[in-house]
Amino acid sequence: MLKKSPKEEKTMLKNRRTILTSGIAFALALTLAGGAMAEGDVLKIGVPTSRTGPYTILGDQVVRAIEFAVEEANAKGGIAGHPVEMKVGDTEGNPDAGRRAAEKLALSGYNVLTGPISSAVGLALASQLDRWDAMYVSVVNKSPKLTGDSCHPRMFRANHSDGMDIAIVRPWLSEQAEADWSIIGADYVWGRGSAEAFNEVATELGKNIKVEVFPPLGTTDFAPYITQLRDSGAEGIWVALSGADAINFAKQAKQFGLTDRVTMFGHNFVVDQTLATIGADGVGIWGNVNYTATIDTPENKAFVEAWTAKYGAPPSNYEGETYAGIQTIFGAVEQAGSVAPSDIAAALPGLTIDSVFGKVTMRAEDHQLLLPNYLGLAVAKDGGAAIEVVQSYGPDVAVPAADPACKL
Amino acid sequence: MIINALNGLVYGSLLFILASGLVLVYGLRRVVNFAHGAFYMLGAYIGYSVAIHAGFIPGIIAAAAVLIAVGVALDLVVFRKLADRDPLVTVLVTFGVLLVLEDFVRTVWGTGNYAIDPPALLSGVVQIAGAPFPIYRLFIVFASALMAGGMVIWLRYSRSGLWVRAASHSPVVAAMCGVRTNVLGPLVVGLGAAFAGIAGIVAAPFLSLNPSMGAEILVMSFVVSVVGGLGSFGGAFISAMILGQIQAFGVVYLPEIAALLPFLLMALVLVVRPQGILGNKV
Incomplete structure (x- = not known):
C-alpha cells in the first residue's frame, strides 16, 4: 500500500499522542517514586x-x-x-x-x-x-x-535444630522403663547423626544399645531390618527415617507386629503429613513435635x-x-x-x-x-491417627548452649 | 534364619512379577522398556483409587485392565511405528513415556504419599518359627507363583504361547510360517504392562505410593532381567529369587555393602556370562 487512507493517518496520530502522554506519565511516576523511596520500599x-x-x-x-x-x-x-x-x-x-x-x-x-x-x-x-x-x-x-x-x-x-530435638529426648528417656534400645536410621548424614546423638544420650542414661541398622534412602522392603530389630530383643526403638521411608517402615513394622510390642520414638516422624498417610498404623509412636496448631x-x-x-x-x-x-x-x-x-x-x-x-x-x-519444643504421641482419632502433645519444654530446657565452634 | 529366607522370598516374588513384564516385552520387541517403572506406579495409583471405593480385588482388576490398554497403545503407537528405526530411538521414546506418565500421576494425584491397608482377609499374622509373620506377605508369594505358573502353561501349552515363543526366536521366520506377529505385539506388550500394574497394586499395602516409586524399583527389575538373561522368563525367575535372598541376608551379614550386592552380582554375571543365567532362551 503506497498511500495511507485518511482514517489510518488519524489512528496513527492518535497512537502517537497516546505514547507521548504515557511517556510523560511514566517520567512523572518515576520522579514521584524517587521521593517516596524510604517509606514504600518493597x-x-x-x-x-x-x-x-x-x-x-x-x-x-x-x-x-x-x-x-x-x-x-x-x-x-x-x-x-x-x-x-x-x-x-x-x-x-x-x-x-x-x-x-x-x-x-x-x-x-x-x-x-x-x-x-x-x-x-x-x-x-x-x-x-x-x-x-x-x-x-x-x-x-x-x-x-x-x-x-x-x-x-x-x-x-x-x-x-537436631540438637534441640535431642535435648528434649533426654528427660523423656530418663523416665522410660525400657533398658534395651535399638536404632534404625536413614543411611545418610542426618540419619547417622541422629543415631549417634541418641546413642550418646541413651548410653549416658545407662541404657543399652542392642543393634543399629541403616537402610539406604528409598528402601522399599524393610522386612530384613524389622526382623533384625525384633531379634535384637530391644524394648525400645529409635527411628530416624523421613518421608516415604518413614511411611513404608511404619506400615511394615505394624504388619510384623513390632509397633505393638515395643516403645517406638520417631525423630521428626510424628508430623502431620506422614501421620496422615500412615493412619491408624502409626498409633502409639512417640516423637518430637516442633509445632502444633x-x-x-x-x-x-x-x-x-x-x-x-x-x-x-x-x-x-x-x-x-x-x-x-x-x-x-x-x-x-x-x-x-x-x-x-x-x-x-x-x-x-x-x-x-x-x-x-x-x-x-x-x-x-x-x-x-x-x-520451646514439644513431645507428642500419635493417638487414635476418627479411624486414623492424630498428634497429642504430651509435654512442653521451654527454651531453657529445649535449646542446648551455643556451639563454641561458631565464631560470628 | 527361616524368617530371613522368607523375607527374601517375598521380595524376590515381587521383583519377579515386575521383571517378568519387562522380559516378555524384551523377548518379542527387543526393546528395554523404560516406561515399565511408570506402569508399575500407574497400576498402584489406579488400583489404590478403585480399591478404596470398591475393594482390593476390583482394584487389582482395574489396574490390570487399564494397564493392558496402555500397553496395547504403546505397542501400536510406539513400538510398531518405530520398528524399523534404531532400537535406541525406541528406548529413548519409552523413557519419554516414563516422564510423561510421572507428570500425569503428579497432576492427578499430587505429590503426596498414599497408603492402603491389605484386605481384611489377608491382614493378620501367622506364627512362623515362633515369630509373627504378616499373611499378606505370604499372599505376595502365592500371587507371584500363580502368575509364573499361568505364564509357563500359556507359553508351553497354548497355540498363542507357541507363536510368542516362535516370534521371540525369529520374528521374520515366524511371520513367514503364518504367525500373525502384528497381533502378538499388542498382546504381549499389553500383558507385560498388566504385570507391572498388578505388581504395583500388590505392593501397595506394604509400600507407600508416591510419584518416584516407579524409578526406585525399575532399577532393581533391570538388574533382575540382566542377571537372568534379557528375554528369558526362567532366568528372570531364578535371578529374582537370588536377588531376594541377597537383599534379605545382605543387610544382616554385610550391612556396609548390602546396597551394592545386587550390582556386584550383575557385574559378575556380565563378566562371566554376558548373556545372563538363562540367556537366549524364552
Missing part, C-alpha cells in the same frame, strides 16, 4: 525451595505458609509501611541447583532468602550471602552446622483461625514453623526500619519478637531462635 522475599524432587511435599508447605504470611502483611498495609513481595525458585533439593536458584532470586532483588528444605542447600547459600548482598533465614534446615562451625553473620535459624498463645490462636478459614484445615508443623520464621523476618524489618538485608541482619541478633510460639529471642552468639 520487602522482597526470595524463596528457593523444593518444587521438584524428593522434598516437594515439604516445599509446597513452605511456599503456602510464606504466601499466607505475605498476603496477611499486605492486607494490614505492609510491614512498617513496606509492602511485601515474594518470588519462588526451585532448588530441586540439591545444593548446586539450590545455589543457582537462590542466586537468580537474590540478584534480581529478592535478596531476603528463606525456604530451602535440605540443610545442604542452606549451607550452600551461606557462603554466597556477602557476594549477593543477601541474608538467609532457615525455616526447615536442622543440621547443627548452620549454627555451628558454618555459622554466618547473615544466616539465621528460626526453626528447631494447639499451641496456646494468642498469636497462634489468631494464626490457626485465619489459616483454617482460608485452607479448611489447621496448619501443619512445617507450615507453622515457616510462618514463625517469616514473623521473625518481619519483626527485624520493623526494628531496622529498612528492607536492606544488611540492616535486617544487623537488627536480628538479640531481638525478641512475638511469634506463634509466644515471645522468642534470636540468640546473638549463634543466630539460633530460642524456641
